[in-house]
Amino acid sequence: MAFTGTDRYITTPELSLAVNAAVTLQKPLLIKGEPGTGKTLLAEQVAEAFGTRLIQWHIKSTTKAQQGLYEYDAVSRLRDSQLGTERVHDIRNYIKKGKLWEAFEAEERVVLLIDEIDKADIEFPNDLLTELDKMEFFVYETGETIKAKHRPIVIITSNNEKELPDAFLRRCFFHYIQFPDAETMKAIVEVHHQGIKAQLLKDALDIFFDLRKVPGLKKKPTTSELIDWLKLILSDDIPEDVLRNRDTRKAIPPLYGALLKNEADVALLERLAFMNRRESAQ
Structure with missing residues (x-):
């Protein structure tokens, strides 16, 4: 099935080609363009066109790559151990799954939007290289490896606030949305x-x-x-x-x-x- 836009999203032949090429190559689609040109909306419409779920990870200046995988709440576990709570014996109760984990464990192929990646620290894209390439990551606290059941369609947007690392760019299919005529x-x-x-x-x-x-x-x-x-x-x-x-x-x-x-x-x-x-x- 090829993406050709939807009733609510007007696309150009070049943009449709970029989406379909990224899906075929199984590479993240890196979308750049002026703010307001529909970069974020594209992910929503791709999910609608393919009839699948959209998982959105909106990046802030304080966002760390680890948060996309999971977060371990050691403070809560320490507090529960002091209170003698029964749940303290299972470390999984203190692991919060991130958006990548959610996408990897989905029973069907989903669309994963990593929105405005250039807002984060310069090392943020590099910290996700292995996970996006191999579609797996290791959970140190439980000793398990989380592998994607179905490779998600990954769409990454950038407003060009900062340059992205070459190693990251090599792993993406790139498209710049020209301002509409x-x-x-x-x-x-x-x-x-x-x-x-x-x-x-x-x-x-x-x-x-x-x-x-x-x-x-x-x-x-x-x-x-x-x-x-x-x-x-x-x-x-x-x-x-x-x-x-x-x-x-x-x-x-x-x-x-x-x-x-x-x-x-x-x-x-x-x-x-x-x-x-x-x-x-x-």
Whole structure:
């Protein structure tokens, strides 16, 4: 079975090819791209397309690779031993299974998402090399080896906050999600806002892509922000001609707070609008 997207996820031929190649090669799929381009959502839709369960491991700056395997709660065991609790005699009561363990012991093939791997320490990817390669790991406390019953489909996302080690990259199939062009973006919006008027969509996309072209923006608006912006426009019943007749050189967009996420970008657009109004008046 090949992945070709779903009713709720518009994919490109290149992205579909990358997913299917990673599945065929049985390698982790490393996905990079701008925030908001659907990297995390891809894992959800791959799981839906293959009719399997999704296990999500969201990485933070404090996350350690060991947590994906298991954690041994020695403090709780010491406390229980002092209290004379019966459960203290079985060390397994103090081992918390991680997301990799959960994926490895699943009775069916699952999709394992390791989300935003670049947030963790630089050594984090290297610490998972053997486990992702051999699909097994050793539990020192119990002396058992946990092997994957079915090799999971592993999808790893990165926002390029830091470089990943070469040894880790060699074990992955890589794909960079290009920012959608106007036609692809139109199809994405129509999935989320079915029945949206063609003229309203065209005007909104024109404004959106014009915004992304403004030089000096700290954070360009992304797909998810466009979806939110259109949701506000549709719910607030803003007249269509407000977008159609708007001079993009003289004013910032209505409800711009859904598109712009910091005061520096708002100030930049206000300065540009002021300068254009002054030039037009001369």
